[in-house]
Amino acid sequence: MMAAPLERCSGFSMLSPPPTEPEEVDPWERPCTEVLSGVSALLKERGLSIDLEALRLELEGSSGGPADLSVPLHRVARQGGRNPAELAAELAGVWPARGSTLSASAKGAYLNFDAEPATLAARTLELIGTRRERYGFLRSTNTSVCVEHTSANPNGPFHIGRVRNAIIGDTYARILRAAGYRVTVHYYVDDVGRQAAVISWIWSNPRAQWPPAALATLPPGREGPEAGEKADHYYGRPYPVVSALLKEDAALAADLGEYARKVEEGHAPPAHRELSERVLAGMLASLARLGIQYDEFVWESRFLADGSVDRMIARLKQAPHAVQEENGAWAIDASGYGLPQESSRLIFTRADGTSLYATRDLAYHESKFASFPRVIDVLGADHLLHSKVLDALLAEVGEPRRPEFVFYQYIQAPGGSKMSTRAGTAVYLDDLLDEAVERAHTEVLARREDLDDDAVGEIAEAVGASAVRYSILRVAPDKPVQFRWEEALSFEGRTAPFLLYSYARATTLLHKADRLDPPHPFEAGQLTAPEERRLLRALSRLPGVVRYSARTGHVHALATYAHELADAFHSCYQAVPVLRAGAERESRIALVAATRITLGVTLDLLGLARLERM
RNA sequence: GGGCCCGUAGUAUAGCUUGGAUAUCACAGAGGCCUCCGGAGCCUCGAACCCGGGUUCGAAUCCCGGCGGGCCCGCCA
Structure with a gap:
């Protein structure tokens, strides 16, 4: 029952970027343009045509799949009397390698495109390094x-x-x-x-x-x-x-x-x-x-x-x-x-x-x-x-x-009934916040003996309030939900403290490397571990998620994204050493710095706290 | 009674607007990871699309009909 807000936000503008603000805001903008024009040209040569707008949406939404970008050819092929899988194979075979930053492959009826790992890394980290705190922000719509x-x-x-x-x-x-x-x-x-x-x-x-x-x-x-x-x-x-x-x-x-x-x-x-x-x-x-x-x-x-x-x-x-x-x-x-x-x-x-x-x-x-x-x-x-x-x-x-x-x-209300003051079933925001902050206080004290009372109090307030906010944000607005204390007060898994923890972790790591302020030198070709690639893909998606969320009013999509990003960071952190790394050290520091920026922007957009330590 | 929204593993949730590949993620459960930069963490496993029709090459997604839950139907706001 979400009334779709009119689509007036800036889309990829793949075919004609607005001249007023030529700067790039999305690492996928150029690859999408490339696929869009390339595929439609190849299809045209074969007497086939594809709905460009539909393809554009398809590409924007395909980031969650097994390939970076993918084009399903079932319909186009059938309309032209072709076998979809054959067509996909054929197009993949002739995809222009010259000058393309994407490699094409066919999987069944899908024509898949993958960015070279080094290209994805370079494009994403450079863009984040340039945009800094504006990464994730789109062009002005005036x-x-x-x-x-x-x-x-x-x-x-x-x-x-x-x-x-x-x-x-x-x-x-x-x-x-x-x-x-x-x-x-x-x-x-x-x-x-x-x-x-x-x-x-x-x-x-x-x-x-x-x-x-x-x-x-x-x-x-x-x-x-x-x-x-x-x-x-x-x-x-x-x-x-x-x-x-x-x-x-x-x-x-x-x-x-x-x-x-x-x-x-x-x-x-x-x-x-x-x-x-x-x-x-x-x-x-x-x-x-x-x-x-x-x-x-x-x-x-x-x-x-x-x-x-x-x-x-x-x-x-x-x-x-x-x-x-x-x-x-x-x-x-x-x-x-x-x-x-x-x-x-x-x-x-x-x-x-x-x-x-x-x-x-x-x-x-x-x-x-x-x-x-x-x-x-x-x-x-x-x-x-x-x-x-x-x-x-x-x-x-x-x-x-x-x-x-x-x-x-x-x-x-917790029992499943309507939340009503008169019936005594209402849970008050102030009580929930106080309870959450108190729980956070206990957690912080258990972990950090080195902090003074003020610091602990400040962190507890931020963690507690963020936990409450995220527990409500993460669910699609049109789902009726039942309040549960355990969930609202949970600090692990799909929760705000998990996100804040990622940010704090990245921050202290960069402090230790004495490299808090980007940009950092990096060699994109060194970031090739699967976990690094997963993290890079997550980083690259923020502008697209902002665009989707603004267009549809699905604010929870950003909450979901935040968890995916933090998750990718933790996996990477676990799998790949940074400070102890050899030749890759600087590149990995750059990756962590980009993660910190992206996480920071995401936390801001969700209204959650950025904590340097917790 | 009529209108609208929701229904996905034991629990909770993403995906649905734009039909398309092996349906996401967490908690709980089973098993593992402190030679390592913060274990609020990581890795592995088991487990789900309410029911019935329809449209389609293809339906969690679109349509119709049920069932279950919520909201609304005021010279209240």
């Missing part, structure tokens, strides 16, 4: 994109079900930047409407008037948060109980409705915004531990204050399918938009004339389109219908553009 993510209501602390949004969104923003976009990250702060009013409404009432059940959520005899207690936790305490009571108690609900109406009309007491900000600050502090930050906080009330919601309502009333209900509410008859029957009437003003979430969100999106050609929203699966409603409303007001959506499924 396109601005707005990524909205998290946007959780400021009504209590994050549980890990909600934080999947922030982690995916933040990572996608990083990847899009690497893919050449100018990215602005928005957090839409919902300070209008009934849900948003609950917290400030209850806290604005004297405690003596609180419903007993709400009062019971507070620690007795305390007037405010204790030292060390975060505002989101303290002020969020009554929220679940109060929101439940509102569903049962009509008088309470009416009271809140009146309060919410004042908020919408701009007459909110100062405490309303103040409380929202305090709770939000608590939430953001937790996200900051995960390395998540925002360029802009867009408060929903802004669109009421500046009149854009009113203007939007006026436009909607003029829309082709606008209708007024008997009680005065206005709606769009959206029967033609393919929405489920029940929701085909989209209310955009209540009977009392106040706006709804969808209406305000529409105004927000129009403001985004005024500044950004591309708009991306990261949304939970529960917002799928809302995204369709938004699309329909945009169409109704004549807006031709649409946001792109990245959806993710919720994380379920």
Whole structure:
């Protein structure tokens, strides 16, 4: 259900690289161009034609196979009445050796191409040496994109079900930047409407008037948060109980409705915004531990204050399918938009004339389109219908553009049930982080007796936070997952600490060689061990993975890649001596230095820590 | 009831958008590696595409129908 973002990122541009930025960004760019033009020419000579775009995608995706690049010939051969295997053999036989950096071979119906080991090594290490911290970054697209993510209501602390949004969104923003976009990250702060009013409404009432059940959520005899207690936790305490009571108690609900109406009309007491900000600050502090930050906080009330919601309502009333209900509410008859029957009437003003979430969100999106050609929203699966409603409303007001959506499924509580504060099944981000950092602390102490407390604490924080982030990132967003403590807190295998360890290992090795800063002299022909070749191939793939990840929104592809890279490094490290090597020493140091850069960039893109030691 | 998403070894996961070679990786299990630059590591082995149809030379991948799980169907957000 991932809506494929439009394909506007820079592809290989194999046939005509953009003249503005001629520099090479991907070691596979030229080999792919060579195969693409060479194979299509050979086929043409034989009266056969191949879909170049399909072949391009085939080549980009073929890096995981047994050959560096491979072209399946089943279809072309059949269409030309040829035997695929014979055709493959024939083409491999005539593949121009002169000037080609690739050797061709036939395996069944596949025409395979392999880079000479020395060529691959030279190309990859030289490119990494040139690009340095920009390796993995693609050419600029000169396109601005707005990524909205998290946007959780400021009504209590994050549980890990909600934080999947922030982690995916933040990572996608990083990847899009690497893919050449100018990215602005928005957090839409919902300070209008009934849900948003609950917290400030209850806290604005004297405690003596609180419903007993709400009062019971507070620690007795305390007037405010204790030292060390975060505002989101303290002020969020009554929220679940109060929101439940509102569903049962009509008088309470009416009271809140009146309060919410004042908020919408701009007459909110100062405490309303103040409380929202305090709770939000608590939430953001937790996200900051995960390395998540925002360029802009867009408060929903802004669109009421500046009149854009009113203007939007006026436009909607003029829309082709606008209708007024008997009680005065206005709606769009959206029967033609393919929405489920029940929701085909989209209310955009209540009977009392106040706006709804969808209406305000529409105004927000129009403001985004005024500044950004591309708009991306990261949304939970529960917002799928809302995204369709938004699309329909945009169409109704004549807006031709649409946001792109990245959806993710919720994380379920350990038992498999829904993560719910009220049911007590929620796992809080802060608790998870604290637990992870504590575990990391123990691990560091067990390994490093030489470090002082500050260093140990710093490393533990980085390891713990990275572990949490990666445990969520590594799974495809559209998979529903069940939270498991053992997995989130695991430090070996497919985890962040494994990645951080690789980076630290490479770093200390280079320190010992006194060669931390590349480029290093190397002779590509010396890097021929199978493990070295595997590592080189892994290194060479980063730009392609960034491109794929940016194009599809599959941020977990980068997480998978990171593990493959680290894995290749560990194998190589184990198999091939570096410092003790003879003639190959400098070349191997260059390989390790390139690995350190590539791993470092990958860790940055995933929002994981780079540790020099751990 | 209707719509959407997910279903891959004991557990967890990649591959699905673009059909193609022996289906990825980890944990757990069995066995091995400290003469070696960091053992949070490395090497070896066993084990999987929910079921049934269809399209195709070829289906984990596309289509249809089941089954199981999740989400949604509000003048909430």
